[in-house]
Amino acid sequence: MIDAVVLVLREVMEAMLVCCVLLASSHALGARHFWLLAVTACALAGALLYAVNLAEVTTLFDGRGQELVNVLLLVVSSVSLFYYMSRIPVMLLTTSIAVPAAVYIAIILAAAGALIRELAEIFVYVFSYGIAAGRTVPVLSGAAIGAGVGVSTGVFLYYGLLWLGKKRCLQVSVVVMGLISAGLLSQATRFLVQAGLVPGEHVVWDSSWLVAESTLIGELLHALIGYDATPSMEQMSVYLMSLFFVFILLRRVISTQSTYNNAIQQKA
Amino acid sequence: MISIRWFLTLTLIALIVLVSFLSSLRGYRESMSEAEILFDLQLLEHVKLLGLLNPASYLEGNALVLDDNIVLTSAEVELSSQLEVVYQIFDRDGRLVIRSESSPVENMAAFESGYQQAEFNNYQWRALVAQDPRDGHWVMAAQRSDVRYRLAETVTLQAVLPSVLAVPIAGLLIWLIVGVGLRPIQILAAVVRARETSDLRPVELHDVPRELTPLTQSTNELLMRLALAFDREKRFAADAAHELRTPISILKVQLHNILHDLHEKKTAREDHDKSAESLREIGEGIDRLAKLIEQILILNRTSPDQYMQSFSRMDLLVLARDVVSSEFEQILARDQVFSLTGESAIIVGDVTALRSLVQNLLINASKYTPVGGQISLSVTNEQNLVVLRFEDSGPGIPECEYSRVFDRFYRLGGDHHDPSVSGSGLGLAIVKHIAEMHEADIQFSRSASLGGLCVTVSFPLNNVERGK
Known part of the structure; x- marks a missing residue:
């Protein structure tokens, strides 16, 4: 049961982090929450499809199918997050209350991309280690406890971000989304290295003696900043480039907020 | 939130x-x-x-x-x-x-x-x-x-103990969460409590929770209505005091004259006549004063924030005919030609208030139309409206004055108005209040047929539906 709790909690926490930051920041911009329904439907359908066809997907592209699908989902998610973040200063400047459809689509893609991978892992685990192994009750109980704890933490994270107030909420959201996006792109690069499409021979450092990826702190850091104990040079380059882009976006958000201090309040 | x-x-x-x-x-x-x-x-x-x-x-x-x-x-x-x-x-x-x-x-x-x-x-x-x-x-x-x-x-x-220990922690956290949840109510209460008695500006709160939005809105509407009512009462008191001062001053002068005559104990026939003339003028002055006070009371009763609605279905043509027959003497006295045309038009309204509306418009038309002039009154059904239209062959009102004539105690020409035309300056203010009470629209224009003023009062037909 404990294994199920830990695995499901890890996956749900990763998904909740992305969803809660998107929910809180879009609320601060005046967006409505109906997109959450679309994301839930897409993620559930996509994850089931992915989990059911995992064996076929793995054999695609000379056995590199799973890595490439993961790369696709990671890239879609991080690019959508970057697009959404780049629209935040623009939306702060406009006097219109309505959030553009393109922004809603970016939010849905970002959240669905993150959720599909995590949910598919949960489905595969629950079916293979629980139902198929005859341990349905302990595995499902553990999964329910893990999901409950993860979602509850997400609720507090969401209200915590709202509690910061609109200005700080947007700034913190951009920082967190930036770190998540950089981490997602770094993960995508790692999958490409695993698939043999990117060299990745030179490992920059090995910090597994300090924080192993399998520990609780390692998992948390992985979810929050895309921590990798043995990053390749290519991974580091992508990560640092993404962080540079995030830094520029954050500066734009802060300068827009200070210039048009009342814009958010008027939109509210 | x-x-x-x-x-x-x-x-x-x-x-x-x-x-x-x-x-x-x-x-x-x-x-x-x-x-x-x-x-x-x-x-x-x-x-x-x-x-x-x-x-x-x-x-x-x-x-x-x-x-x-x-x-x-x-x-x-x-x-x-x-x-x-x-x-x-x-x-x-x-x-x-x-x-x-x-x-x-x-x-x-x-x-x-x-x-x-x-x-x-x-x-x-x-x-x-x-x-x-x-x-x-x-x-x-x-x-x-x-x-x-x-x-x-x-x-x-070992299985039970963590739950037992968790309860006080949960209790403390619930207390904090409920505190955070109720904070917007406390903020709203504090904002309202901190108000000066005379500060009737709307309450401005950002990011108000859904449950408090109606309360904030109704509080603001109430404050707005209060501000308007205070303002109206203030102006009304000032205007009424100003308007009552003149006739009272005249009455005082006339009383002073009579007292003076009595003091001198003049017995000459001509002095008796003079005193009788003064007493007659005092009587007329008191009549005017009584009429003015009556008008002020009507105006106050028909104010939107005072009036208790008692609506019923009625035929506007029948009501107009009734008012005309009671006021016809005045029209005849001025030798004016009057015509009443139209069709049966059912509306929902307060009979007394609508009678006052028709009466005021009719008296105004007669008052401002020269002797021997023409006045026409029509009641028609037009699309979704019931239209009451007064037209006369008088001098009319300049267009720039259209919006001001509804003001209380406003007289055309100001202090230099035609002294032969008596009035309190409250008639049209009363008409406007009654029209607003019935959601009716009131318009001034130049009469195409008679050349004078044309007053059109349009009652919406959904007014009828409401009364069913």
Whole structure:
């Protein structure tokens, strides 16, 4: 049961982090929450499809199918997050209350991309280690406890971000989304290295003696900043480039907020 | 914050889930760990039991001596000594064949198959007695009752204790969450409480929760209505005082003249006539004053914030005809040509108020139309409206004055208005109030047929539906 709790909690926490930051920041911009329904439907359908066809997907592209699908989902998610973040200063400047459809689509893609991978892992685990192994009750109980704890933490994270107030909420959201996006792109690069499409021979450092990826702190850091104990040079380059882009976006958000201090309040 | 209800529901459910699941997990881990110890000790007892089968045991006084390193910690040694199961085997005649070290020499339980309570070595024991059906041997095993109970309790407590400890923590967190949830109400109350008595500006709060939006809106509407009412009352008092001052001054002068005459005790015929003239003027002045006060009262009663609506269905044409017949004397006195045309038009309204509206417009038309002029009144149904239209051949009102004539005590030409035309300046203000009360629209224009003023009052037909 404990294994199920830990695995499901890890996956749900990763998904909740992305969803809660998107929910809180879009609320601060005046967006409505109906997109959450679309994301839930897409993620559930996509994850089931992915989990059911995992064996076929793995054999695609000379056995590199799973890595490439993961790369696709990671890239879609991080690019959508970057697009959404780049629209935040623009939306702060406009006097219109309505959030553009393109922004809603970016939010849905970002959240669905993150959720599909995590949910598919949960489905595969629950079916293979629980139902198929005859341990349905302990595995499902553990999964329910893990999901409950993860979602509850997400609720507090969401209200915590709202509690910061609109200005700080947007700034913190951009920082967190930036770190998540950089981490997602770094993960995508790692999958490409695993698939043999990117060299990745030179490992920059090995910090597994300090924080192993399998520990609780390692998992948390992985979810929050895309921590990798043995990053390749290519991974580091992508990560640092993404962080540079995030830094520029954050500066734009802060300068827009200070210039048009009342814009958010008027939109509210 | 989107909604207090959602905030409290989601956060409290999340809190309960977190607290109960985490305490269950903690209980699960602790219970599992306790169960592990129990299973280990069970294994140890099996080993001891099997050891009794070793012939060497007999040489050691029927007790198995184990190497110390099997039981690791001192707590386990203590537990092991307490958990120990003692054994006895008797032959069919009740002679002791073999026993474990801690068991008494006498049989520790009665020779009856099944579970029993026994007492020896100063403790209560739970014993199991069985007889071998082949040769009649009796096998007895016993365990201390208090140790069994304590072990069972330890396992159960490990599962229950985290939940017990979690309750006060959950209580404290719920108290904090409810405090955060109710904070917008406290802020609103503080903002309203901090207001000066004279400050009737709307309350401005950002990011108001859904539940408080209607309250904030209605508070602001109430403040707005109060501000308007205060403003109106202030202006009304000032205007009324100003308008009443002039006739009262005239009356005072006239009274002074009469007193002066009486004081002089003039008895001449002409002085009597003069006094009678003064008294007649005082009487007229009092009439005008009474009319003015009556108009002021009507105006006050028909103010939107004063009027108690008592609407009923009525035919506007019948009502207009009725008013015309009662006021026709004045029209005849001025030798004016009057025509009333139209069709039956049902509206919903207050009869007294509408009568006052028609009466005021009719008297105004007659008053401002020259002697021998023309006045026409029509009642028609137009699309979704019932239209009451007065037209006259008088001088009309300049377009720039259209919006101002509804002001209370406003007279065309100001202080230089035609002195031959009497009036309080309240008639059209009353008309406007009554029209607003009936959601009717009132428009001024130049009459195409008669050349004077055209007043059009349009009553919406949904007004009729409402009254059904």
